[in-house]
Structure formats: structure tokens, C-alpha cells
């Protein structure tokens with residue numbers, strides 16, 4: 001069934017597991033993610049960025065939002081696993097309202113680059129509108145390093161746990177993304193991978209609410225090797241190691257945003273297939289390996305996060 005993200009996350013919060021939120025831009029990634037969810041009997045959160053809405057809608061975000069709602073609902077309404085659709089990194093009022101209007105389960109208002117009081121004000125505005133429409137809301141505190149939402153934010157500003165408690169009380173958001181040292185993309189750490197578990201623990205104690213980890217891809221070595229075998233150059237790529245990811249779930253992370261790992265799996269499969277099948281031009285064939293690798297990464301992640309058999 002098509003459900004509200006909050007329902008999925010409240011259950012995960014109670015039982016201390018996490019649900020992956022997988023980004024999509026097209027049909028093939030959605031198919032692969034859904035196949036993984038069916039195999040693992042796991043709830044799924046499908047999420048799209050504002051860029052994905054524009055891409056799918058060929059420039060028209062409302063058309064893109066409505067297309068994604070129709071695609072996801074088509075799968076969700078016909079399956080036993082709960083599936084939600086979430087707007088990731090909402091920053092542009094028009095896009096956020098388009099997602100709500102189109103029927104998204106939840107929206108993120110990302111005003112984390114603004115001073116606290118401004119982040120609170122903006123978030124409160126969105127919460128008022130979204131809640132009136134039965135849509136749940138995610139917000140972010142602190143800044144991820146690396147490329148965040150197309151804007152290179154060089155320094156990462158880690159969450160202040162006391163601020164987090166004040167923020168959620170003031171805004172009434174449904175789930176919160178505390179920055180604890182991750183960043184988006186495939187180049188997360190220069191040296192050793194390290195997250196601020198202490199801050200995460202404090203945020204959980206103070207808020208007791210479902211928490212979100214952004215920049216949570218692991219950069220799966222197996223996929224890096226296949227892709228590089230067939231011409232990719234992912235030198236220097238490094239993600240969140242599985243044991244560190246598991247620790248964040250033990251400490252209270254309940255939604256784990258995963259985009260990069262699926263992108264790398266897809267391109268690994270595509271490169272491998274095209275290299276080995278020079279005569280093929282049927283898209284149902286040449287994207288087959290790509291989809292199979294995405295499904296594999298999805299299935300492994302659902303298992304790792306503890307959401308398998310929680311549908």
C-alpha cells in the first residue's frame with residue numbers, strides 16, 4: 001500500500017531499525033528498488049530531489065511530481081509492502097507545494113544553510129501547510145560537507161543537540177536530519193571515515209523522534225571494481241562503512257538516504273553489459289544488468305538496516 005512516511009518511521013523508531021530512502025529519477029531505478037523491497041519484504045521510502053522533478057517533468061516540476069506519484073502509487077497500490085514517496089532536499093517553495101499538491105507522502109524543507117531562527121520560521125511555514133494536507137515533514141540541522149544540494153558547502157557544521165530539541169519543539173517537524181559528519185556523493189572522507197556518534201546519541205535522547213541520515217551511501221567496492229573494469233574512474237571514492245552505518249541505526253537513525261550507491265551500481269551494470277554485448281540495442285536488455293545490480297545493492301542495504309521482514 002501507499003502510506004505516509006511518518007507511519008513507516010514511527011514503527012522503525014519504536015523498534016530501532018532503519019528504512020532506506022532511495023532516490024530515483026526514472027522508471028528503471030524504481031523497478032529495481034521495488035524488486036528489492038518485495039524480495040526482502042521491507043517497507044520502502046522512494047525519494048526524489050527537486051532536480052528529479054524537473055527532469056521527469058521535462059522542466060515542469062508539477063508535471064514531474066505528478067508523474068512520480070502516479071508511478072509510485074501504481075506499484076504501491078498493487079503490493080503488500082508499505083511504500084512512501086518523499087521530496088528530498090526541498091528548498092524551493094514552488095517545488096515543495098507542487099509535491100504536496102501532487103500527493104507526495106512527505107516533503108523535506110531544507111533550510112539548514114540558514115541561521116537557526118530563519119530555519120525555524122521557514123520550516124514552520126511548510127509544516128503548517130503540509131500538515132493541513134496530511135503530509136509529513138523532514139527538516140535538517142547542521143550542514144553536510146562536500147557538495148550539498150548543488151551548492152558546494154565546504155565546511156560541515158555538525159548539529160548542536162540542544163538546538164535540535166528547541167528546533168523540533170518550535171517547528172513540530174515529523175522527522176529530523178542531524179548533520180553528524182557525512183556528505184553527499186562518492187567522496188565523503190579524505191582520511192578515515194568518522195561520524196559524531198556522541199552528538200547523534202544526544203539528539204536522540206533529547207528528541208526521541210525518527211532521525212534521518214543524509215549522505216549515507218557506502219560506495220560499494222564490488223560495484224566500483226566492476227565499473228572501473230569497464231572504463232569508469234572512481235578513484236578516491238569512499239563512503240560510510242557498513243559497521244559505522246549499523247552503529248548509527250543502533251543509536252537511533254531511522255531513515256537512511258541512499259542515492260550514490262544506486263547510481264554507481266547502475267552504471268557498473270550498464271558499462272559491463274554494453275562492453276560485452278556490442279550488438280544489443282534493446283533498452284529492456286541493455287539496462288537489465290544495471291537494474292539487477294541496483295536491486296542487489298538495495299536488497300543488501302535493506303538487510304543491513306534491519307527493515308527486512310518488517311513490511
Ligand SMILES: O=C(COP(=O)(O)O)NO
Pocket residue numbers: 023088089183184185186213214215216217218257258259260261
Ligand atoms: O543524502 C542523500 C544521498 O546521499 P548519498 O550521496 O550518500 O547517497 N540524499 O538526500
Ligand SMILES: [Ca+2]
Pocket residue numbers: 110111112113140142143144148149
Ligand atoms: Ca542542507
Ligand code: NA
Pocket residue numbers: 047087088089108138257
Ligand atoms: Na530527505
Ligand SMILES: [Zn+2]
Pocket residue numbers: 089184214215257
Ligand atoms: Zn541528502
